[in-house]
Amino acid sequence: MSTPTLKQNPVREGTRILGIGAYRPNVIVTNADVCQWIDSSDEWIQQRTGIITRHRAPRDVSVVDMAEAAAREAIANAGIEPSQVGAVIVSTVTHPYATPSAAALITDRLGASPAPAYDVSAACAGYCYGIAQADALVRSGTAEYVVVIGAEKLSDVINNHERTISFLLGDGAGAVVIGPSDEPGIGPSVWGSDGSKWDAIGMTHSQLDIRDFAEEGMRAGTDLDLAAAGETQASLWPTLRQDGQTVFRWAVWEMAKMAKKALEVAGVTAEDLGAFVPHQANMRIVDELAKQLKLPESVIIARDIADAGNTSAASIPLATHRLLAENPELSGKLSLQIGFGAGLVFGAQVVRLP
Structure with missing residues (x-):
């Protein structure tokens, strides 16, 4: 008796970004x-970071709200219907629930159910991780169109009095639709991690700290004052912190190598680019990466960090959304994008702009 042969999805030659949205x-x-x-x-803030302002969401606007708005614009700009979406990937580290995912709720709100939906926790590299996965899903025939969303409400995890990172952070969401293309519009992904620097960016506390506080009171047989307990829990609420010098050196020296590798595996050079969109971590990092890549003056460099x-x-x-709005001539040109952050993790690709 012969062994039956399994069928496989038809493999597509290429993928590309079809539409983009932002909130x-x-x-x-x-x-x-x-x-x-x-x-x-x-x-001092402008000299050290290049930041002039940052956007923050009010209490009644959630990560899901922002992600939904960005995704709706991306779907409309891609010229498809929500029912055609084959998967939704949301990159975020600020969805306030460990489970269920933000992606599942967003998929329902968009009218894209029963598309598979999941969250990616890769901090500032999360969007590039999502692009890598969406590219693979579409090329393998697993999905025809994939929505990739990067959404953060970092103001929920900020201690305004903390000096290492709080003044840097803003809120917002961006989204794209990835779909099939007759020729490759997304180059091979260069991605990875360096867990040896796991604590370079992290949280001041964990949920274990809060649990330990409660258990300590129970072991002591103390009748905890609920108001005091609430204040203590609030003071233990996890907020972001970083070792700025470690992160800066790693981002400048190691990420320049990864950006060059992304160009190499895509088979292009800096002269072929229309734009360079690095993670908006710090203007000095953006400028140093551009310098090491020896970008020609014709390449437009994203500096959204100044306002966002x-x-x-x-x-x-x-x-990317802002670059296209301000420079419509970039449509169809190549852009090198690279994300890097807590983990430490990184991801980069050359993409053709929608």
Whole structure:
């Protein structure tokens, strides 16, 4: 008796970004606002980071709300219906629930059910991780169209008095639709991690700290004052912190190598690019990467960080959305994008802009 042969999905030659969308919250936080909480100045912040303002979402706007708005614009710009979406990937580290995923709720809101949906936790590299996965899903025939969203409400995990990272961060969401193409529109992904620097960017506390506080009171037989317990839990709420010098050196020296590798595996050179969109972590990092890549003057460099701050997984699609709005001639040209952040993790691709 012969063994039956399994059928496989038809493999597609290429994929590309078909549409892009963005959501920027309407609350603008200036450097003067930030300096109410930390001992700094507008001049120092601009010199060290390039940031002038950052957007932050009000209490009644969630990560899911922002992601949905960005995805709706991307789907409309791609010229498809939500019912045609074959998967939804959401990159975020600020969805307030460990489970269920933000992606499942967003998929339902979009009217894209029963498309598979899942979240990616890869911090500032998360969008590029999502692009790598969407490219593979479409090329393998597993899905025809995939929505990739980077969305963050970092203001939920900020201690305004913390000096290492709080003044950098903003909120927002960006999204793209990846679909089939007659020729490759997304180059091979260069991605990876360096867990030896796992604690270079992280949280000040974990949920274990809060649990230990409660268990300590129970073991002592103490009748905990609920108001005091609430205040203690609030003070233990995990907020972001970083070792700025470690992150800066790693981003500048190691990520330049990864960006060059992304160009190499895509079979292009810096002269072939129309745009360079690195993660908007710090303007000095953006400028140093551009310098090491020896980008010609014809390449337009994204510097969205000046107005938007560092929005983690949302930064690359937000910056790309702005570049296309301000420079429509970039449509159809090649862009090198690279994300890097907590983990430490990184991801890069050369893509053809929609």
